[in-house]
Amino acid sequence: MYRVTAFARLITCCCVLSLATVAQGQTSLTVRPIQNLSFGFLLPGVPSSVDAATVTRSGQIQVEAPLGTNFQVRYTLPTVMNGPGTTMPLTFGTTDGGAAPTANPASMQRFNPATATRWQLVTTTRATFFLGGRAAPRVGQPVGGYTAPIIVTITNLGV
Amino acid sequence: MTSSRHLVAALALFGAAGAVQGQSATIAATATVVTPITVTGSAPLAFGNVFQGVNKTIAFSDATSGRFSLTGYLNSQVAMTFTLPTTLTSGANTMPINTYDVRVNGTNSTTGTTALTVTSGTPVNSNFVAGTLFVFVGGRVQPAAAQAQGTYTATIVLAAAYTGL
Structure with missing residues (x-):
């Protein structure tokens, strides 16, 4: 009975050690919304694109975590913006996502925001994610403000 | 009993990790x-008859001042770029035009206007407070002492x- 108990305790200790290791790898991670994806003024029937590298208009979030942290980025992308009693189509291209170690998109690496992407903080403890897109107001699109939520989910994969 | 309790606890912890x-x-x-x-040229800046060697000024509020009307989205900012000629022409002859006086108003009235500091080719901002803007343009021509007779125009x-x- 003692031996069984001791074995069980040993397993418990191993598992707790394992937990400790994983917990150490699961570093803290902070996600901050920085800026909306802003198309500005649009005319009915005239599509408009915002490039991810357009600092003043692209959607931006910032992720902060210790060096070496791996994480997964997943966007929940809307297909329309909601406006005054109607919607306006919204699309995203395969290079509309971008990630850079600073808030400057000049060095960003592009990716497809429609698919989950894995990143690692290699040179800095922060990364900025940029998002572009394309809005296509119809001919006769009612005037007014349109908006849609873009949800960015970051999953911490540890160091 | 003790062992299974530890094992369950351990597995639970492992699962959480x-x-x-x-x-x-x-x-x-x-x-x-x-x-x-929309931008509409409503009225020309008309100096009428002028005399050789006598400058003539049309104030922004005069009946013959130049006028534009604009419509746009309520409360939005608009950049207006004027191209202001420096001469009027009549065939090969020219007559200087300068000292423009440009005013803007949300209503079609010369009362309560706002002066715009206008440089030809440089945008100046205003606002469609009520969805409309009215622009009034005054100016001055300087006929030379020997200015040739004729009808002078510019755009x-x-x-x-x-x-x-």
Whole structure:
């Protein structure tokens, strides 16, 4: 009975050690919304694109975590913006996502925001994610403000 | 009994360690659909008859001042770019035109206008507070002492675009 108990305790200790290791790898991670994806003024029937590298208009979030942290980025992308009693189509291209170690998109690496992407903080403890897109107001699109939520989910994969 | 309790506890802890948590942030996609700007030249800046060697000024509020009317999206900012000629021409002859006096108003009235500091080719901002703007243009011509007789004309151009604000 003692031996069984001791074995069980040993397993418990191993598992707790394992937990400790994983917990150490699961570093803290902070996600901050920085800026909306802003198309500005649009005319009915005239599509408009915002490039991810357009600092003043692209959607931006910032992720902060210790060096070496791996994480997964997943966007929940809307297909329309909601406006005054109607919607306006919204699309995203395969290079509309971008990630850079600073808030400057000049060095960003592009990716497809429609698919989950894995990143690692290699040179800095922060990364900025940029998002572009394309809005296509119809001919006769009612005037007014349109908006849609873009949800960015970051999953911490540890160091 | 003791061993199984530890084992269950250990497995539970192990299971908890294996879970990864996601954090999320929400931003928005935003746009404002607006009506196209319209610009209409409503009246020419007409100096009428002028005399050789006598300058003539038309005030912005005079009945023969130049006028533009604009329509745009309510409360939006508009950049107006004027092309202001420096001479009027009549065939090969020219007559200087300068000292423009440009005013803007939300209503079609010369009362309560706002003066615009206008440089030809440089945008100046105003606002479609009520969805309309009215521009009044005064100016001065300087006929030379030996100015040739004739009808002199030039074109004043107003281009307008939303600033996005």
